Amino acid sequence: xxxxxxxxxxxxxxxxxxxxxxxxxxxxxxxxxxxxxxxxxxxxxxxxxxxxxxxxxxxxxxxxxxxxxxxxxxxxxxxxxxxxxxxxxxxxxxxxxxxxxxxxxxxxxxxxxxxxxxxxxxxxxxxxxxxxxxxxxxxxxxxx
Numbered sequence: 001x002x003x004x005x006x007x008x009x010x011x012x013x014x015x016x017x018x019x020x021x022x023x024x025x026x027x028x029x030x031x032x033x034x035x036x037x038x039x040x041x042x043x044x045x046x047x048x049x050x051x052x053x054x055x056x057x058x059x060x061x062x063x064x065x066x067x068x069x070x071x072x073x074x075x076x077x078x079x080x081x082x083x084x085x086x087x088x089x090x091x092x093x094x095x096x097x098x099x100x101x102x103x104x105x106x107x108x109x110x111x112x113x114x115x116x117x118x119x120x121x122x123x124x125x126x127x128x129x130x131x132x133x134x135x136x137x138x139x140x141x142x143x144x
Contacts, residue, residue, distance in 0.1 A: 006144060007035055007071055012110045013142050019114045020140045023121025028128045029084070030064040030138040031117055032056060035071060043068060043075035050143070051079045059083075059137045063128050065120055067100075067113060076100050078116075087127045096120060 006013070020031045032054060040046040047068035051057065056064035062083030069076055078093050078100075085092075096116045103112025 008110070008142065015110060016113055016117065016142055017140050019117040023117050023124075024136065024140070025130065026121045027124040027130055028061060028063060028134050029120070029124040030056065030059050030136070031067070031120060032064070032138060032140075032143065033067045033069070033113060033117070034143045035069050036144075037070065037072040040070060040073065040075070043070055043073075043077035044079065046070070047077040047079040051081070054138070054143060056138060057081055061128060063124070064138060065124075067116060069109065069113070074104070076104060084124070084127070088123075092123065096123075 008016070016033055020033070023029075023031055034047075034050045034054070036046065036050070038046070047066055050068060051064070051066045054066070056066055059081065062081040064081045065084065066079045067076075068079065076097070078096055080093065096119055099119060100112045100116050103109070103115065
């Protein structure tokens with residue numbers, strides 16, 4: 001972690017974790033959020049790398065989602081695993097990205113992420129409904 005201190009306050013971190021928990025109660029999909037300050041050429045490529053480092057590709061249905069936020073370069077990306085991308089329409093992530101970007105431009109990073117997480121849960125439940133006996137395969141914490 002390159003942060004001298006976490007970039008989120010405890011209440012903001014708890015708010016995002018709560019949104020993840022609410023979203024995951026609707027779907028078998030797994031959601032994580034990662035904050036970064038490294039200089040990157042591509043937020044999407046970095047999101048893919050972090051996704052792999054966090055072992056998010058190891059879910060049974062390959063239905064993990066990573067929200068990547070680069071605070072230094074003010075970049076955002078969403079990376080969904082192959083199970084999601086095989087099943088959803090091509091423009092599946094457009095509303096999520098638009099919501100994030102419009103909130104970020106207003107300085108509402110946490111609001112934007114919270115909305116994106118909840119939107120993802122709503123959208124994913126159509127393709128990956130919560131099955132009986134579903135278990136949480138990934139941590140719900142925020143990574144840095």
